[in-house]
Amino acid sequence: MPGFSWARTSSLAAVLLTAACAPLLAPVSQADVARAQARFPGTTTADLEHGRALYAVKCTGCHALEPATRHRPDEWPDEVNRMLRSAHLDRGEADAIIRYLVVSSTPTDATPLR
Numbered sequence: 001m002p003g004f005s006w007a008r009t010s011s012l013a014a015v016l017l018t019a020a021c022a023p024l025l026a027p028v029s030q031a032d033v034a035r036a037q038a039r040f041p042g043t044t045t046a047d048l049e050h051g052r053a054l055y056a057v058k059c060t061g062c063h064a065l066e067p068a069t070r071h072r073p074d075e076w077p078d079e080v081n082r083m084l085r086s087a088h089l090d091r092g093e094a095d096a097i098i099r100y101l102v103v104s105s106t107p108t109d110a111t112p113l114r
């Protein structure tokens with residue numbers, strides 16, 4: 001019988017948590033990528049998916065997951081930056097989460113973000 005591994009347990013917990021939270025999170029679409037590129041040039045589907053996954057895993061350590069539409073796009077950077085330390089985010093992780101939330105909270109019929 002293999003020994004207990006915190007790394008394996010943490011990885012499994014992250015996968016299960018992401019799967020459980022996925023219905024609350026809008027899937028990344030090509031329209032999202034197009035809107036993101038207007039404000040965040042060079043953004044890819046993978047970039048937005050990375051932000052989505054980080055949001056699901058990191059932010060639920062302290063509170064229930066909120067839909068991206070809970071805040072306006074211009075409010076998300078301050079919200080995420082306010083919780084940077086308590087969520088144990090580095091700058092790159094925070095930026096990925098912000099990018100995902102800004103794009104996901106923008107109405108799909110809106111003009112591109114500037």
